[in-house]
Amino acid sequence: MGVLEEKLNFFAENAGMNLNEDMLRSFRAYYELLEERNKVMNLTAISGEADVAVLHFADSLALLGIADLRGKSVIDIGSGAGFPGIPLKIACPDMDLTLLDAQRKRVDFMTEAAKAVGAEVEAIHGRAEEYGADPGYRERYDFAVSRAVAGLNILAELCLPFVKVGGAMLAMKSTDSDEEIAEARNAIKKHGCTVEKIDDYPLFGTEITRRCVIIRKESPTPKAYPRRFAKIQKEPL
Numbered sequence: 001m002g003v004l005e006e007k008l009n010f011f012a013e014n015a016g017m018n019l020n021e022d023m024l025r026s027f028r029a030y031y032e033l034l035e036e037r038n039k040v041m042n043l044t045a046i047s048g049e050a051d052v053a054v055l056h057f058a059d060s061l062a063l064l065g066i067a068d069l070r071g072k073s074v075i076d077i078g079s080g081a082g083f084p085g086i087p088l089k090i091a092c093p094d095m096d097l098t099l100l101d102a103q104r105k106r107v108d109f110m111t112e113a114a115k116a117v118g119a120e121v122e123a124i125h126g127r128a129e130e131y132g133a134d135p136g137y138r139e140r141y142d143f144a145v146s147r148a149v150a151g152l153n154i155l156a157e158l159c160l161p162f163v164k165v166g167g168a169m170l171a172m173k174s175t176d177s178d179e180e181i182a183e184a185r186n187a188i189k190k191h192g193c194t195v196e197k198i199d200d201y202p203l204f205g206t207e208i209t210r211r212c213v214i215i216r217k218e219s220p221t222p223k224a225y226p227r228r229f230a231k232i233q234k235e236p237l
Contacts, residue, residue: 004031007053007205008061014204015065019091026090026117027057033116034081037109043081054203059210060084061091062201063145063170066212069095073141076100077128077159078148082110084172085145089119098122098141100131129226132161139164139220147172152184152213153236160191161221168196169215175200181213187237192219 001009005024012019019027031052038044046055060083063069069088075098076085082099089097099110099121107125114121124131131137144159144167152171159169173180181195188195196216202209226232 002028002049004028004049004053004057007050008057011054011058011061011204015062017061017064017091023090026119027053027087029116030082030086030090030113031057033113037112038081041105041109043106043109054206054208056081056083057087058203058205059172060087060147062203062210063088063172063212064092065201066199066214067143067168067170069143071095072143074098074143074145075137075141075162077144077146077155077162078102078150079110080106080147082113083147085121086110086113086117086119088145089114089121090117093119098124098137100124100126100128102127127229128158128162129229129232132158132226137162142167143170144168145170145172151236152177152180153187154232156184156187156191156193156215157226157232157237160188160193160215160217161226163193163217165192165217165220167217169193169213169217171213171215173211173213175209175211177211177213183236188215190237191217191221191225193217193221 069092073096079099104125111123144162193215197214199212
């Protein structure tokens with residue numbers, strides 16, 4: 001067992017999760033592909049077994065302690081190299097996962113990674129504000145998840161149109177995001193949603209604490225949203 005597996009097992013045991021041997025093999029395959037492709041694609045600034053295991057994989061898996069994704073439809077928006085979506089799919093294989101990113105090379109990598117770990121996913125190359133207005137994707141999902149670095153007031157408009165009434169957005173943030181959350185409350189309200197809970201969680205084995213903002217959809221998002229991205233950026237709600 002390598003450092004990657006040891007770190008993942010330590011996190012899982014402390015978080016009350018179980019990662020079986022097949023899952024650990026999948027994480028190993030994902031890691032090796034990520035390291036190889038990262039040499040030429042600049043997928044992530046994080047490398048090495050210990051850091052990838054904790055800062056990418058474990059951080060993604062923490063959502064399983066926050067929301068029950070079993071049998072649920074989930075869209076990962078701005079998923080980049082596949083976080084948090086692919087780690088979640090490895091550990092919770094019966095979830096229905098869609099990965100969405102605006103960069104073709106990232107979508108191609110995620111497609112390759114999903115195949116390498118034996119996961120069936122839908123990987124889409126496109127812009128969130130366009131797919132969020134598409135009747136085939138709008139208000140289709142139980143959960144929208146995002147680790148994207150945009151401010152929550154912008155992320156809300158990009159992600160919440162995908163969530164069905166009664167579902168939720170899981171926004172992964174740092175613990176110093178109080179002001180950001182406060183600034184996003186108007187955007188969240190305009191999308192028929194409310195901040196249900198702010199859940200801070202430890203990355204076991206480190207001194208790092210991360211945050212998930214749980215935003216619940218109570219009524220349909222008005223047809224006016226999402227707006228064009230230039231408008232979203234220039235005039236956040």
